[in-house]
Amino acid sequence: xxxxxxxxxxxxxxxxxxxxxxxxxxxxxxxxxxxxxxxxxxxxxxxxxxxxxxxxxxxxxxxxxxxxxxxxxxxxxxxxxxxxxxxxxxxxxxxxxxxxxxxxxxxxxxxxxxxxxxxxxxxxxxxxxxxxxxxxxxxxxxxxxxxxxxxxxxxxxxxxxxxxxxxxxxxxxxxxxxxxxxxxxxxxxxxxxxxxxxxxxxxxxxxxxxxxxxxxx
Numbered sequence: 001x002x003x004x005x006x007x008x009x010x011x012x013x014x015x016x017x018x019x020x021x022x023x024x025x026x027x028x029x030x031x032x033x034x035x036x037x038x039x040x041x042x043x044x045x046x047x048x049x050x051x052x053x054x055x056x057x058x059x060x061x062x063x064x065x066x067x068x069x070x071x072x073x074x075x076x077x078x079x080x081x082x083x084x085x086x087x088x089x090x091x092x093x094x095x096x097x098x099x100x101x102x103x104x105x106x107x108x109x110x111x112x113x114x115x116x117x118x119x120x121x122x123x124x125x126x127x128x129x130x131x132x133x134x135x136x137x138x139x140x141x142x143x144x145x146x147x148x149x150x151x152x153x154x155x156x157x158x159x160x161x162x163x164x165x166x167x168x169x170x171x172x173x174x175x176x177x178x179x180x181x182x183x184x185x186x187x188x189x190x191x192x193x194x195x196x197x198x199x200x201x202x203x204x205x206x207x208x209x210x211x212x213x214x215x216x217x
Contacts, residue, residue, distance in 0.1 A: 001026050001070060002213075005033065005061065007053050007077035012173040017076070019197050020206040026071075036060060041079060046093060046137035047154045049079035055152055058141035073143045076209070080136035080201060082175050084118070084163060086125045091118070095175070111174055115167060118178065122163055130163045134179065134201040138209055153212060157204025159188075172196070 003026040006014050014029050030036055039056045041049040054077035061073060081095025091098035091114070099109035099117040109117075122130060138155045160182045167177035169189030176188035181199060188196055197203050 003028060003071060003073040005029070005057065005073065005075045007039075007057055007075055010173075013078070013202070016193075016197060016200070016202055017206065019193065020203050021210060033061075033064075041093070043079075044093065046079040046081065046135055047139070047156065049093060050077050050137040050139040051141075051152050051154055053077035053079070054139035054141035058143050061143040075141050075143070076138060077141075078136055078138040078202065078205070080134065080205075082118075082132055082134055082179070084122070084130075084132040086129050086131075087121060090121075115175060115178055118163065118175065119165070127162075127165075132161060132163050132179065134159045134161075134175075136201040136205040138202075138205045140209060140212070155205045155208035155212065157201045157206070157208070159199060159201040159204070161188075 001024070004021075005028045006017055007030060008014060009030045014027075018027060036057060037060055039053045041053065043049040043052060054075045057077065058075040061075065079093065081092055083089045083092055095114070096108040099113035100107055136157045138157075139152050140155075141152045161180050161184075162182075163175075163178050164180055164187065167189070168187045169177050169191075171192055172187070172189030176196075179188050180186070181188060181191075184191065184195075184199075188200065191199075
């Protein structure tokens with residue numbers, strides 16, 4: 001059985017990934033490998049950040065065969081965030097640190113602080129101009145992989161919608177309570193896991209990953 005090391009300590013994100021991919025894998029997260037190196041996400045795109053994180057961690061894991069279990073091991077890394085049209089794509093790759101001082105790379109802001117800043121920045125934007133999307137890029141790098149010979153695959157997914165004027169729902173995280181997906185009356189935080197794991201940006205990226213893995217079997 002393949003071991004997937006999900007390159008996050010975010011329990012919400014981990015639960016979403018497991019729910020979509022199912023039980024065909026042995027899962028670890030960064031909480032299971034606390035000595036893993038911190039990877040600075042300094043790319044200009046979600047894909048660049050996801051690929052860098054996957055490759056660095058996969059190279060590091062090569063030195064720990066005891067983590068491999070009874071099959072191959074690979075790192076699944078994602079970078080995702082919110083793009084708001086009225087803000088020229090902001091917060092984008094800075095979504096987790098949007099409300100941090102000067103948008104510092106080190107130290108993410110809280111969900112509450114990020115949501116408050118987003119509402120403030122969109123306060124004068126008309127309802128019809130509050131279009132936005134969640135975007136996710138996921139990279140898969142195998143331990144021992146020579147990235148120079150075989151490029152690390154990246155799978156992307158997008159969920160279109162708009163930003164409301166107040167938060168609704170408690171089931172999501174991040175910007176979910178403010179984001180109403182196109183075609184739905186509820187926010188991502190109101191829809192529940194079953195629907196979110198079918199329509200979200202992360203679910204759509206994972207669908208591409210699942211097809212890729214199926215072709216390799």
